[in-house]
Amino acid sequence: MEIISLQSYLLIGAVLFSFGMFAIITRKNAISVLLGFELVMNAAGLNFVAFSHFSDPVIHGQVFTLFIIALAAAESVVILALIISVYQKMNTVQIDEIDSLKG
Secondary structure, three states: OOOOOHHHHHHHHHHHHHHHHHHHHHOOEHHHHHHHHHHHHHHHHHHHHHHHHHOOOOOOHHHHHHHHHHHHHHHHHHHHHHHHHHHHHHOOOEHHHOOOOOO
């Protein structure tokens, strides 16, 4: 007997995805947008693992989730480096105040 069903995992994934999209759309701070994107990627990883657990054992959702975690770590490093560079040039991390990419 399974205590937690696939629908429960999908509901949690949908909530995480919704919170992430809300953060991406409504926030003006670049770091908050990055955190929202991380929530979206974690929701996708949760869905991969849930479908892997409840479906055919040939599908390896855990492997895809490890790739998602590695990709999220790599993109976080690159985006944080860009945010630091923009902050040094323009003294702000507010997305709506960054209007020029010239030196």
